[in-house]
Amino acid sequence: xxxxxxxxxxxxxxxxxxxxxxxxxxxxxxxxxxxxxxxxxxxxxxxxxxxxxxxxxxxxxxxxxxxxxxxxxxxxxxxxxxxxxxxxxxxxxxxxxxxxxxxxxxxxxxxxxxxxxxxxxxxxxxxxxxxxxxxxxxxxxxxxxxxxxxxxxxxxxxxxxxxxxxxxxxxxxxxxxxxxxxxxxxxxxxxxxxxxxxxxxxxxxxxxxxxxxxxxxxxxxxxxxxxxxxxxxxxxxxxxxxxxxxxxxxxxxxxxxxxxxxxxxxxxxxxxxxxxxxxx
Numbered sequence: 001x002x003x004x005x006x007x008x009x010x011x012x013x014x015x016x017x018x019x020x021x022x023x024x025x026x027x028x029x030x031x032x033x034x035x036x037x038x039x040x041x042x043x044x045x046x047x048x049x050x051x052x053x054x055x056x057x058x059x060x061x062x063x064x065x066x067x068x069x070x071x072x073x074x075x076x077x078x079x080x081x082x083x084x085x086x087x088x089x090x091x092x093x094x095x096x097x098x099x100x101x102x103x104x105x106x107x108x109x110x111x112x113x114x115x116x117x118x119x120x121x122x123x124x125x126x127x128x129x130x131x132x133x134x135x136x137x138x139x140x141x142x143x144x145x146x147x148x149x150x151x152x153x154x155x156x157x158x159x160x161x162x163x164x165x166x167x168x169x170x171x172x173x174x175x176x177x178x179x180x181x182x183x184x185x186x187x188x189x190x191x192x193x194x195x196x197x198x199x200x201x202x203x204x205x206x207x208x209x210x211x212x213x214x215x216x217x218x219x220x221x222x223x224x225x226x227x228x229x230x231x232x233x234x235x236x237x238x239x240x241x242x243x244x245x246x247x248x249x250x251x252x253x254x255x256x257x258x259x260x261x262x263x264x265x266x267x268x269x270x271x272x273x274x275x276x277x278x279x280x
Contacts, residue, residue: 001048001219007278009215012082013043014275017244019078019091021267024258027095030103033254034148035075037179037212037239042079044218045144054084057111063141064130066115068123069148069177070104071256077101077110085112121154123147124174128164131172131232142226146175150182153191158203164232165204172232173225174205177212179241181252196236205234212237245270 001009016039024030046052050063067076074094081088093099100109104118114130117123127145134141151157164172176196184190193199200207206228210221225233241255242248245267259267 011278013039016078020074023091023094025264026092031071033241035072046083064114064143066123066127066145070117080112120151121156125160131169144173149178161203169232174234179239181241183255200234207234212239
């Protein structure tokens with residue numbers, strides 16, 4: 001990508017982070033930590049990778065994206081809003097009574113959401129089903145799904161992985177956000193899923209490891225995924241939970257809570273300063 005494209009992606013990711021912090025603060029609840037760690041990959045997907053059209057969100061040949069870690073809806077909503085699926089100002093209605101932006105994605109109310117998710121493990125199963133359906137109906141779309149590293153402690157996830165390899169779903173790209181933390185602490189202490197890469201290879205996936213905050217690395221990984229035939233691809237991203245907000249970074253406590261007034265001011269000052277630097 002060009003220097004200008006890279007700069008634009010970094011600016012958009014920063015705006016997405018601002019949207020995450022503003023929306024969860026307005027709701028006084030939500031999941032900022034894992035939302036912030038996935039800002040770059042969601043930004044890249046919707047800005048560069050996915051064949052989607054905000055003016056026609058139900059386009060039959062669109063690429064599908066399933067947020068399997070559905071609690072990180074604030075990140076998905078922020079990206080969809082900045083991509084033009086709905087107004088950015090609606091982000092401040094997150095989780096409020098009467099809002100279409102619920103705490104977890106709802107395909108029946110949110111333009112651009114392809115699957116309602118929230119119960120961990122089920123999203124990737126749906127994505128695998130979408131990919132097989134696309135194969136059977138000769139739909140050229142690709143299917144992408146984002147999982148949390150804590151989520152892959154669920155047994156249903158591994159059933160979906162076996163299914164995907166068995167049916168040679170080379171139109172499926174599974175992305176694992178390996179930020180190392182879940183609501184109860186370090187994933188290695190709660191129920192270690194490691195070695196993730198070795199397990200994905202053993203389950204029949206073409207597997208790529210990447211810095212999930214590096215846009216150029218993400219570009220290479222997704223380009224490589226498109227060249228794979230006869231098996232699904234897994235992109236294992238090394239990320240930082242709470243990325244972009246100093247006091248949230250690598251802190252499990254920010255998995256599922258919102259900022260207070262003082263914390264909100266600090267977070268917004270940091271993010272706005274980062275954006276101003278990128279826009280200079």
